Amino acid sequence: MNPPSLLAALLPLMADLAQDLPEAERHRRLLETLRVLLPCDATAMLRLDGDWLVPLAVNGLSGDTLGRRFRVAEHPRFVELLEAPGPVRFAADCGLPDPFDGLVEGVQGHLPVHDCMGCALQVDGRPWGVLTLDALEIGRFSRVELDVLQAFASLAAATVALATRMHGLAERAEDERLRADSYAQAAGHRPRQLIGHSAAHKRLLREIALAGPTDLCVLIQGETGTGKELVAQALHAASPRAKKPLVSINCAALPDSLVESELFGHVRGAFTGAVGDRRGKFELADGGTLFLDEVAELPLQVQAKLLRVLQGGQLQRLGSDREHRVDVRVIAASNRNLADEVRAGRLRADFYHRLSVYPLQVPPLRERGRDVLPIGGFFLEEARSRMGLGAVRLDAGAQAALLAYDWPGNVRELEHLLGRSVVKALGRHAQRPRILTLGADDLGLGVTGMASDAAREARPDLAAAVQAKGLGLRDAVADLERRMVLHALAQNDNQWAAAARALQVDPANLARMAKRLGVARA
Structure with missing residues (x-):
């Protein structure tokens, strides 16, 4: 890609600096621009917080990724990105475990051999975070893309630094780091934070x-x-x-x-x-x-x-x-x-x-909608690190069960349930799997958990499907997905890009999902 194209793609990001945008929205737009420049299946922007990398925005990854916290020392690819002087392109057959194994939308099980690259974002001469890109097609990235990623990362870091100064985030970040250190010394672990987007x-x-x-x-x-x-x-x-x-x-x-x-x-x-x-x-x-x-x-x-x-x-x-x-x-x-x-x-x-x-x-x-997924992702990452597992993921049925349940014990019940479910799921394997996948059966949440009228009103199609005679949870989830895709298309004049935005999924992932569900393009 030539420099004028790169500059044209970045101009909207510069214009955004003059707007009072929420931090999450600014990061989301940055990843959208990145995927325009370098087409791929998934991207992520993570901020370095002490020894942890915290996801700020993801595109093409499961919704619970935003609730996870990645300890850098446990992920060799992140270590290499933070220590490298420039962008890194990992070989397709690289033996290093991928932090997002099991989290890429549309991929069941562990990630197949694929292209992956990323780079550190430097602010004021120090590592601020990382950008990552994953492409399921081998050979998608080349040396040219590394140069483009380097240029994008430099300008993206400049916008991040300027926005940080504009909103006074530098002082608050330093205060947060000092408090995190004091908590860590007192409690021996990283303090928990409020997570959610509802x-x-x-x-x-x-x-x-x-x-x-x-x-x-x-x-x-x-x-x-x-x-x-x-x-x-x-x-x-x-x-x-x-x-x-x-x-x-x-x-x-x-x-x-x-x-x-x-x-x-x-x-x-x-x-x-x-x-x-x-x-x-x-x-x-x-x-x-x-x-x-x-x-x-x-x-x-x-x-x-x-x-x-x-x-x-x-x-x-x-x-x-x-x-x-x-x-x-x-x-x-x-x-x-x-x-x-x-x-x-x-x-x-x-x-x-x-x-x-x-x-x-x-x-x-129960009043926080899809917040259950990123909160659940946080607890799953804690369980993964505590038990020394490679990766823990929720399949579609498990995610649907979490969304449908009424949660009388609230976040504490979610924490205990997921910790218990990881142990139960692990017991099904004679040897520790590379990726531990939790299904609806591992959670043990029956349809009786959907007793709240508010929960049923929020998810009428799923509740009706699950309770329909002879319809199991897997078929109910597929039925709900099909209804949601068709509804989004009807609400957006059959425009697939607009429907993908309404469903908060990547257009490519929506296309794969539609093919799996038997929803044909007009």
Whole structure:
């Protein structure tokens, strides 16, 4: 490709810099331009975050890829891309495992011998991330494409750097790295993050962005397993207190006799076993944030003492007359309706109103649509790394089952189910497979899981197909796919490119899917 063509393809990316685009949309457009320049079956853009590569945008890969986190040391191809001075084209018969094995749309099982190339993105002289391209046709890429990829990568890195500075992301990224280091030292592993792209999840992120930078008390409410602690961590990370400690306490796990000591501390001799002075959680969180999980479990007398701390920052250690002043922001959480708890007399009204200055509702997983796939991808990648597996993937039936299930236990249930399913699926193999594929049977989710009216309304065709007499899950999935393809074509005047965009799949993958489903082009 000659330079004018390359410049013409990149001009829209430059024009995008003048627009206030979401980061995800900017990355999506970048990959679309890349596929115009270098036609291929799948591309990905990943950002380097410490020892991990985090997918920011994918094209032609399974939707759960965006929820995965790739430890660089576990993937030799990523190591080579990050260490190479320029683009790398891997030989078609390269023996290095492919990180996206099992994730390319339209490919069942492990990737066949194929063309693969990629390069590191350099920002301010340091590796910022990587771009990868996969082509199922052997010999698709050549030395010419390497030169084009190098030119594209240089200009793409420049747009990334400029957008980063425009939005102030450089400072927040550094803060996030510092917090990640502190979490890693304390917990021994990388902290989890909020993942999702649904409208309900985006509303939650907007609320966090509004409430985070303030010092207001936030009351997080939501069903068990929705990730309220992750929301509290996100609020703390978005606040001016981010570099100060975030101290968490589960109020439901504390015996009544120890609640005051845990919260306010004690002095020597305050009670049997108090052999020395001890700071409580409020003092440990001084300057930072205190997260009170399951706050409705606190005894009424403790609620009264907490009011004084919330109002003036004054506390007394148990057994002491001396006052201590603390500067602490309080975030509380509960899976109960605290207004009902007040009416039932189990929660003080003044304590409730002091906590709920900024109420925040976390949506259940069943209201988050396709978010279940990237979240599931995150948990599968954790299980893969923990068990030392090569790759773990979900087949079409398993993905459909996850989307159809009602998730009464929310994200926590999804995590436990996928971890259990990986173990069950592994037990079916005498030797560890190169790619462990989870099917619907491994998940063990029956149609009884689709009990919610909301779930049925969101997926009427699938629910009807699964419940139809004599129709198994595999046939039901194929029937749903066929209906969705035909519906998308009808809604877009039989324009296949527009239908592919509506279905959020690559046009080439849509063509292969249509052929498999028996949907003919007009």
